[in-house]
Amino acid sequence: xxxxxxxxxxxxxxxxxxxxxxxxxxxxxxxxxxxxxxxxxxxxxxxxxxxxxxxxxxxxxxxxxxxxxxxxxxxxxxxxxxxxxxxxxxxxxxxxxxxxxxxxxxxxxxxxxxxxxxxxxxxxxxxxxxxxxxxxxxxxxxxxxxxxxxxxxxxxxxxxxxxxxxxxxxxxxxxxxxxxxxxxxxxxxxxxxxxxxxxxxxxxxxxxxxxxxxxxxxxxxxxxxxxxxxxxxxxxxxxxxxxxxxxxxxxxxxxxxxxxxxxxxxxxxxxxxxxxxxxxxxxxxxxxxxxxxxxxxxxxxxxxxxxxxxxxxxxxxxxxxxxxxxxxxxxxxxxxxxxxxxxxxxxxxxxxxxxxxxxxxxxxxxxxxxxxxxxxxxxxxxxxxxxxxxx
Numbered sequence: 218x219x220x221x222x223x224x225x226x227x228x229x230x231x232x233x234x235x236x237x238x239x240x241x242x243x244x245x246x247x248x249x250x251x252x253x254x255x256x257x258x259x260x261x262x263x264x265x266x267x268x269x270x271x272x273x274x275x276x277x278x279x280x281x282x283x284x285x286x287x288x289x290x291x292x293x294x295x296x297x298x299x300x301x302x303x304x305x306x307x308x309x310x311x312x313x314x315x316x317x318x319x320x321x322x323x324x325x326x327x328x329x330x331x332x333x334x335x336x337x338x339x340x341x342x343x344x345x346x347x348x349x350x351x352x353x354x355x356x357x358x359x360x361x362x363x364x365x366x367x368x369x370x371x372x373x374x375x376x377x378x379x380x381x382x383x384x385x386x387x388x389x390x391x392x393x394x395x396x397x398x399x400x401x402x403x404x405x406x407x408x409x410x411x412x413x414x415x416x417x418x419x420x421x422x423x424x425x426x427x428x429x430x431x432x433x434x435x436x437x438x439x440x441x442x443x444x445x446x447x448x449x450x451x452x453x454x455x456x457x458x459x460x461x462x463x464x465x466x467x468x469x470x471x472x473x474x475x476x477x478x479x480x481x482x483x484x485x486x487x488x489x490x491x492x493x494x495x496x497x498x499x500x501x502x503x504x505x506x507x508x509x510x511x512x513x514x515x516x517x518x519x520x521x522x523x524x525x526x527x528x529x530x531x532x533x534x535x536x537x538x539x540x541x542x543x544x545x546x547x548x549x550x551x552x553x554x555x556x557x558x559x560x561x562x563x564x565x566x567x568x569x570x571x572x573x574x575x576x577x578x579x580x581x582x583x584x585x586x587x588x589x590x591x592x593x594x595x596x597x598x599x600x601x602x603x604x605x606x607x608x
Contacts, residue, residue: 221248242341246365246453247333253464255352257326257374260468261319264378267475268316269605274482275309276601282487283598284591286496286576287402293394297504298496298576301487303589306597311384315377322373329354330364336452337361366452371464372442378471379435385478386432389425392481396422401491406484409477424481428474435470438463496576500528502538505573505582506546513560515553523549543570 221240229236240248279302287301329352332338332345338361345357358364395402405422413419442463449456503524510520527549531541543566547554557566572578584590587597 220252221245224248224252242332242334242339242343244333244335244365246335247330247361249457250365250367251329251331251352253461254326254328254330254354254370257370257464257468258323258353260472261323261326261374264381264468264471264475265316265319267472267479268312268319268381271475271479271482272309272312272316272601273605274479275305275312276598276605278482278485279305279309279594279598282489283594284577285487285489285492286580287487287492288495288498288501289589295495295499295501297501298580299589300580300591300594301492302594302598305482306594306601308384308388309601311387312381315381315384318377318380322370322377324355325373326370327353327355328358328370329356330358330367333358333361333364336365362452366449366454366457368442368446368457368460371460372439372446375435375439375442375463375467378467379432379439381471382432382435382474385474386429388478389429392485393422393425393429400495402488402495404486404488405481409481409484424477428477431470431474435467438467493576497537497539497574500531500538502574502576502579503528505579506538506570509569509573510550510553513553513557515556519553523551523553538574539571541574543567546570 221243225236225239227236228239282301282305285301286298287304288295289297289299289304329345329349331348331352332343349355349357358367392403392405394400396405405420405425407420409422409424410420411423413421442460445456445459445463506527507517507520507524510523511517515523527546528538530545530549531538534541543563547558547566550557561569581590581592584593586593
């Protein structure tokens with residue numbers, strides 16, 4: 218909190234008595250918040266750079282596994298097949314929003330309070346525009362009382378960082394689950410895992426667990442600074458010395474965790490065989506059958522009920538959908554069977570059925586903007602790479 222005195226002392230050592238004049242027209246109150254703004258600005262720029270690096274690694278990994286089917290989950294229950302590249306790009310967009318938020322926060326960080334003095338301004342004829350330009354600020358504050366007591370920009374900063382950490386925590390949770398023996402979808406780099414002190418076979422995802430755990434520190438920092446500020450009267454109070462604890466911890470934790478998650482993404486490997494197997498497991502393609510029937514004029518609710526009964530039949534028979542055929546399905550169509558079979562031959566309906574329960578074909582049928590179809594994912598990557606070059 219008394220960094221201003223350290224600056225004056227060092228400046229005097231470097232340039233002599235001229236350094237002792239730095240405090241004229243200034244107070245601890247405006248000097249400290251100026252320093253905090255400068256510190257926050259520079260660290261947010263570094264975090265922006267780290268976010269860009271993480272996003273680049275996501276695109277590289279998405280391209281590496283561009284056409285790999287992967288199980289998609291809702292309620293942590295296998296739901297529908299997607300492309301692994303599509304799954305991973307979901308996190309790209311989370312981090313992209315984080316980047317956008319920080320850029321917006323920087324607009325409110327990069328404002329100079331210098332010249333507000335203790336709380337009322339100064340009688341000294343200073344040039345606030347000059348110091349603004351010299352220190353690289355975009356604007357100057359227009360109310361001295363607000364300027365020396367404002368820490369909204371720190372709350373915004375810590376909130377932005379907490380949101381980054383929340384996204385990292387979600388990704389970490391996914392990868393911890395997917396790398397488990399039961400899922401066996403992801404192989405994590407040995408360098409970011411540890412063994413057990415007693416069980417020689419163990420490979421524990423320590424780096425991801427720590428990343429997930431450190432998210433709670435950011436939440437604590439955010440609640441801490443909100444609580445610190447909630448009861449402060451205008452203007453400056455020494456309580457504000459405590460804001461650095463939350464800020465420094467939030468910045469340090471976010472930076473190191475972004476570096477770790479970048480390495481995880483860069484070095485992880487996907488078990489292609491297992492990913493394909495799970496992408497069609499648990500009757501994940503049942504919706505495709507229901508939607509086909511619906512497109513053929515069967516009311517969707519009826520189609521939903523038909524396929525639900527068909528899935529129950531498959532469960533009882535202990536067979537996956539690709540082990541069955543249209544011949545099995547037709548027994549559940551009821552009054553709609555004749556309508557379908559007048560329009561298509563049985564041979565053609567068998568072909569349609571096989572296409573419906575093929576995970577790659579199912580994926581490519583989701584050919585809408587933002588969907589998981591391969592050509593849509595390729596278009597998205599092309600757009601993102603172009604934006605990254607321009608940005």
